Structures are given as C-alpha cells and as structure tokens.
Amino acid sequence: MVGKAQEKEKRKMKSAKKMRDIMTNYYIEAKTAGDTGKKVAWITSGGPVEPLIAMDVIPVYPENHGAMIGASKMGGELCEKAEELGYSGDICSYARSDIGCSLVDGGPIGGLPKPDMLICCNNICGTVMKWYEVQARYYDIPLFIFDTPFCHTEYALEAKKYVRKQIDEYTDFLEGICGKKFDHDRMEEVGRLSIEGQQLWQEVLDTAMNKPSPMTCFDAFFFLALIVTLRGTQETIDFYRDLLEEMRGRVADGISAIPNERYRLLWDNLPIWYRIKWLSEKFASHDACLVADTYTSAWCGSLKYMDENNFLDSMAEGYTRIYLNIGVDEMIKIVLEMVDKYDVDGFVMHSNRSCKPYSLGQYDIQKAVQREKGIPSLIIESHMVDERSFSESQTETRIDAFMEMIRQKK
Amino acid sequence: MITAGVDIGSITAKAAIIVDGEVKGTRVDFTGYNAEQAGRRVLDGLIGELGINAESIERVVSTGYGRNSVKFADKAITEIICHGTGAHFLNPQVRSIIDVGGQDSKAMVVDSEGRVRDFAMNDKCAAGTGRFLEVMARALEVELNDFGAKSLKSDKPSKISSICTVFAESEVISLISKGEKREDIIAGIHDSVASRISALAKRIGVGEPLMMTGGVAKNMGVVKALEKKLKMSIEVLETAQVNGAIGAAVMAARL
Numbered sequence: 001m002v003g004k005a006q007e008k009e010k011r012k013m014k015s016a017k018k019m020r021d022i023m024t025n026y027y028i029e030a031k032t033a034g035d036t037g038k039k040v041a042w043i044t045s046g047g048p049v050e051p052l053i054a055m056d057v058i059p060v061y062p063e064n065h066g067a068m069i070g071a072s073k074m075g076g077e078l079c080e081k082a083e084e085l086g087y088s089g090d091i092c093s094y095a096r097s098d099i100g101c102s103l104v105d106g107g108p109i110g111g112l113p114k115p116d117m118l119i120c121c122n123n124i125c126g127t128v129m130k131w132y133e134v135q136a137r138y139y140d141i142p143l144f145i146f147d148t149p150f151c152h153t154e155y156a157l158e159a160k161k162y163v164r165k166q167i168d169e170y171t172d173f174l175e176g177i178c179g180k181k182f183d184h185d186r187m188e189e190v191g192r193l194s195i196e197g198q199q200l201w202q203e204v205l206d207t208a209m210n211k212p213s214p215m216t217c218f219d220a221f222f223f224l225a226l227i228v229t230l231r232g233t234q235e236t237i238d239f240y241r242d243l244l245e246e247m248r249g250r251v252a253d254g255i256s257a258i259p260n261e262r263y264r265l266l267w268d269n270l271p272i273w274y275r276i277k278w279l280s281e282k283f284a285s286h287d288a289c290l291v292a293d294t295y296t297s298a299w300c301g302s303l304k305y306m307d308e309n310n311f312l313d314s315m316a317e318g319y320t321r322i323y324l325n326i327g328v329d330e331m332i333k334i335v336l337e338m339v340d341k342y343d344v345d346g347f348v349m350h351s352n353r354s355c356k357p358y359s360l361g362q363y364d365i366q367k368a369v370q371r372e373k374g375i376p377s378l379i380i381e382s383h384m385v386d387e388r389s390f391s392e393s394q395t396e397t398r399i400d401a402f403m404e405m406i407r408q409k410k
Numbered sequence: 411m412i413t414a415g416v417d418i419g420s421i422t423a424k425a426a427i428i429v430d431g432e433v434k435g436t437r438v439d440f441t442g443y444n445a446e447q448a449g450r451r452v453l454d455g456l457i458g459e460l461g462i463n464a465e466s467i468e469r470v471v472s473t474g475y476g477r478n479s480v481k482f483a484d485k486a487i488t489e490i491i492c493h494g495t496g497a498h499f500l501n502p503q504v505r506s507i508i509d510v511g512g513q514d515s516k517a518m519v520v521d522s523e524g525r526v527r528d529f530a531m532n533d534k535c536a537a538g539t540g541r542f543l544e545v546m547a548r549a550l551e552v553e554l555n556d557f558g559a560k561s562l563k564s565d566k567p568s569k570i571s572s573i574c575t576v577f578a579e580s581e582v583i584s585l586i587s588k589g590e591k592r593e594d595i596i597a598g599i600h601d602s603v604a605s606r607i608s609a610l611a612k613r614i615g616v617g618e619p620l621m622m623t624g625g626v627a628k629n630m631g632v633v634k635a636l637e638k639k640l641k642m643s644i645e646v647l648e649t650a651q652v653n654g655a656i657g658a659a660v661m662a663a664r665l
C-alpha cells in the first residue's frame with residue numbers, strides 16, 4: 001500500500017496547487033470588484049480579452065465557470081433551472097447552466113460577480129450571441145458583439161477590414177464604460193504578454209510528444225484555465241514557465257502521466273467535465289494515455305497569425321481564424337498534423353451535443369483520420385456539463401471495445 | 411481443451427461451451443435482476459445439459475453488458491470483439507457483422523483473421539433494438555416470436571415515421587384505430603428498425619459476406635427489411651442469439 005501511495009505522490013503535479021491558488025485569488029478579486037471599484041466584464045472563451053486587461057477591467061468567463069460547475073457535478077441541476085424557464089434541453093449546457101446560475105447564484109462559488117458589461121465574440125459559436133443577449137437583458141447592461149466571419153479557407157480582405165474596424169469600436173466601447181482613454185502603450189505591453197503566454201502554453205503541450213508523456217489531456221484541461229482567463233498578464237507567464245519546467249523535469253526523471261503508457265491517444269472536442277476522473281482512470285486502466293487534444297491547443301493555435309509589433313491588427317486575424325471558425329477541411333489538416341506530431345495510436349472523439357460547431361463535421365474528420373492514418377477512432381456522446389446526458393455503461397463498452405481493437409491491431 | 415463463454419445481455423443471458431474447437435452446446439436464459447447469478451445459472455444449466463464435469467472447464471470469458479458482474483470469469487471482453495470472433499469462428503469468410511440485441515444495435519467490420527477493424531453502436535435511444543420490438547409487440551398484442559412470420563405476409567407496410575420508441579408506440583396505436591392491418595403495421599415497424607440499423611451499418615461501410623447475430627436476428631421480418639435496405643444478402647445462423655457467447659468461449663481458448 002505504501003508503494004502505491006508513493007507512486008501516486010510521485011506522479012502528482014506540483015503546479016496544481018499553485019494554479020488552484022491563482023484561480024481562487026482571481027475569483028476573490030472578481031467577486032469583490034464592487035469594493036475595489038474595478039469593472040467586471042463577462043467575456044466568451046474565444047473573445048479578445050487583451051483590451052480588457054489593458055483597461056484594467058476584470059474579465060470573467062462564464063465558460064470557465066461552466067467547466068467548474070460541470071466538474072462539481074452541479075450542471076444538471078442548474079440546467080434544469082434554465083429548462084424551467086423554457087430553454088430547450090438541446091441548447092448548450094454552458095449556456096443553460098449559466099442562465100440557471102444567474103437566477104439562483106448557485107454553483108461551486110455561489111455564482112459569478114455581477115457584470116458591468118458583456119463582450120461576446122461569435123468565433124466559437126452562434127449560441128453565445130443569444131446567450132449574451134439574454135444576460136444583457138437580465139442584468140440590464142451594455143453588450144458588445146465582436147462578429148468574426150467564418151473562414152472556410154482564407155481570411156478575405158473584406159473580412160479583414162470588417163473585423164479590424166470592430167476593434168476600434170471595441171476600444172471606443174470600453175472608453176465609454178470605463179470613462180478613461182484607451183492606453184495604446186499599455187495595450188502593446190499586454191499584447192506582448194499574451195503572445196508570450198500562448199507560446200509557453202504551446203511548449204507545455206508539446207512536452208506530451210515525449211514517450212512516455214509527462215502529462216495527459218486531462219491535465220491540460222485543468223491547466224488550461226489560466227491561458228483562457230488571464231492571458232495577457234505576467235502572472236500567467238510566470239505560472240506556465242514553472243509548469244513547463246516541471247514537465248521537462250518529469251521527462252528528465254522519467255515520470256510518466258500514467259503508470260504504464262502503452263498506447264497514445266488524441267482527444268477531440270471539449271472535456272466531459274463531470275467525468276474527467278472516471279475517463280482518465282478508465283483509459284489508464286487500459287494503459288492508454290490521452291496525450292493531446294484539439295481543444296486546449298485552440299488557445300495557442302492562432303500564434304502563427306499574431307505579431308507583437310502590430311498586435312491589434314494581427315489579433316483581428318488570430319481571433320477570426322481559430323479552430324472552431326474554419327472549414328472542416330482546415331480542421332482535418334490540423335488533426336492529421338496532431339496525429340503525427342504526438343504519434344498516437346487512436347482517436348477519441350467526444351460528440352458533444354452542447355457544442356454544435358465542434359461536433360458538426362466530426363464524422364468527416366473521423367473518416368479522414370482513418371483513411372489517411374489508418375488508426376481506429378471512437379465516438380462518445382454526451383453534453384459537456386449536463387451529467388444527465390451521460391450513459392456510463394454504454395460509454396464503458398465503447399471504450400473497452402475500442403481499446404481491445406487497438407490492442408489487436410498493435 | 412474445454413472453455414466457456416457467458417454473455418449477459420440486458421434481457422437474456424447466454425452460455426456456450428467449446429470442446430477442442432467445436433461448439434458442444436449453448437443455452438439461453440432470462441437475465442433478471444442479478445447478472446452474476448444469471449451467468450452462474452445459465453452456465454450451470456448448460457453443464458448439466460451436456461453432462462460434463464464443471465471442473466473440466468479450463469477458462470471462462472464473460473461478455474455483454476453484465477460482463478463485469480460475472481466474477482467467476484477469467485476475463486471480461488466486450489460483446490463487440492466477441493461477436494466478431496464468434497462470427498469469424500463459424501464462418502471465416504464473414505467480413506461484416508450486424509448484432510442487434512435487447513438494448514443496443516451494433517455493426518462491425520472484421521479482417522481475414524476476425525479482428526475488429528471498426529464498429530459503430532446506436533446512440534442513447536432504444537429505436538432499432540430488441541426492446542423497441544418488444545414494446546411494439548405489446549401494443550399490437552402479438553407474440554414477439556410471431557412478428558417475423560406475420561410481417562412477411564404484408565403487401566403494404568405501414569409508414570412509421572417516429573424514431574422514438576415512445577412516440578412510435580402511440581403512432582402504432584393510432585394506426586390500429588385507423589384500421590390498418592396488423593401485418594402491415596408490423597412490416598412498417600420492421601422497416602423503421604431496418605432503416606436505423608442500416609444507417610449505422612453504412613457509416614462504417616459494411617459489406618458482404620454479412621452476418622446478422624443477436625436475438626433480433628431470429629426475426630426474419632427484420633432480416634428481410636434490412637437486406638432490402640442494404641441491398642445485400644444477410645447470413646443468419648441457428649446460433650445467432652448465442653454468437654456472442656460462442657465468441658467469448660473462443661476467446662477463452664486463446665487466453
């Protein structure tokens with residue numbers, strides 16, 4: 001028994017506590033913003049947060065909160081509240097649980113701080129527009145919609161002009177609400193920090209190329225919180241620098257994420273937040289490590305468009321060309337690259353009824369991966385936060401059969 | 411070598427015993443409440459029937475939804491692998507298998523060694539499963555075993571548009587009140603089951619030689635409707651319902 005406990009202790013990530021502390025402080029600061037006179041903006045996960053940081057506004061992410069609600073297994077109950085109001089069970093479970101939570105101040109942290117404004121960027125989906133309109137009416141506060149045209153293959157000149165113009169409208173909007181001039185020097189600095197943070201996050205994820213991998217995608221789902229909520233700050237950079245060092249240390253010391261990595265897998269779509277532990281243990285019991293995923297890499301996937309010397313212009317392109325705002329053929333290219341980069345033996349796709357833009361096209365992506373790379377794939381159906389939609393025994397049979405298939409093949 | 415396979419499904423428990431590469435016997439029981447007991451019962455029943463010594467069974471593999479409850483098994487293997495193995499054991503030419511049981515339907519593609527290359531399962535919905543047919547049989551007051559023969563008499567299958575078991579049941583009741591013939595309604599039900607299953611099967615590219623297994627394969631109405639939908643001929647063996655248990659016994663010999 002002692003051996004087992006030691007073994008577990010060895011594998012534990014030291015940075016986890018530090019991150020929990022940072023996130024706790026962040027939420028305390030956000031929830032006490034009324035006392036400190038700071039403004040709070042709710043913003044979508046793929047929204048351009050850097051101008052908010054530059055204006056000293058505290059960004060709060062209902063989607064990050066949704067992940068916490070899901071991980072606390074409180075999603076079903078809050079979704080029910082929204083359904084009582086008439087929202088359909090087919091709507092995104094982040095949206096439903098957030099709308100439900102606003103009514104009762106429920107969830108693991110007793111609800112989010114009341115926002116002074118809402119920033120909605122539709123690069124991740126169309127649902128956010130209706131969701132944020134609902135909340136703008138509920139809290140009776142201004143809403144800024146940052147509209148990013150879909151990029152099937154390229155970023156057209158018309159799109160470029162259209163999106164760039166909105167950045168000026170965005171900064172005007174912030175000036176109006178904050179009652180102060182937009183500080184372009186500060187913006188440049190925040191832009192630099194944002195890019196550096198994204199680069200470090202990419203480097204952290206890249207450590208999973210090692211065999212065995214020092215981390216799983218389940219770890220990435222956890223450590224993702226900072227690059228989502230606090231990108232553009234020094235704190236984020238410091239944290240990821242330490243995390244990167246820890247991961248490299250694990251590689252050097254031969255500490256693997258799971259005890260016996262025999263199979264390497266790639267995950268697609270958002271996590272099933274209320275089943276992270278179950279899923280990670282289930283796959284580990286088959287000696288399978290989910291080394292990478294298409295989700296957490298979305299917060300560094302636009303680096304190729306970013307230019308720290310021309311941040312606002314490049315930001316317009318970077319935010320428009322994120323993974324969920326491009327055509328399926330473009331997504332396939334990214335997935336195929338990841339299959340090679342992380343050298344995986346199988347592909348696990350979460351068909352997430354909550355996230356339509358992420359789940360539409362999955363069967364085409366699956367076919368392309370099977371055709372081009374010849375590796376088996378698995379589809380798991382669920383809602384990311386609504387635990388009422390998950391069927392354990394069905395999922396278990398699929399995972400077991402998928403792993404038996406990989407084992408027979410290898 | 412003597413090995414056994416135990417397949418605990420949502421409705422029935424099946425057992426098979428293989429002696430030196432030959433199926434010696436099979437048995438089907440209802441699963442009931444306790445999956446472990448059902449496994450013990452069906453295997454003991456088969457042992458008694460065959461008059462062999464329980465001690466002589468070298469290894470047991472369990473499969474099906476209750477596979478992890480069968481504590482006396484040496485290993486639990488999913489029904490996907492077991493149906494693939496069973497079908498290949500009984501006919502090595504088979505390249506695709508459609509298995510429809512009580513609570514799910516699945517399609518598998520296997521290679522020349524019987525290894526599963528790809529599979530697809532129904533989503534969280536009872537449409538296209540044995541349970542769906544059970545509910546419909548109750549609504550129509552027809553014995554499920556008579557479903558196949560009755561539907562083959564139909565010349566004008568009714569249209570069942572709903573894919574939800576509950577809604578389809580009320581649709582069937584309204585068809586009855588409209589005076590549609592029973593055999594036409596049953597044929598319509600079989601068409602609706604077949605269209606669900608064929609969508610699943612086409613997704614992974616099933617091809618001939620194609621075998622159907624599982625309890626629903628006993629229903630010739632579903633098999634015929636499926637053949638029409640897929641435009642393929644389907645092989646159904648006497649052992650269709652116990653194919654998973656046979657596959658499990660084959661896997662047990664390979665452990």
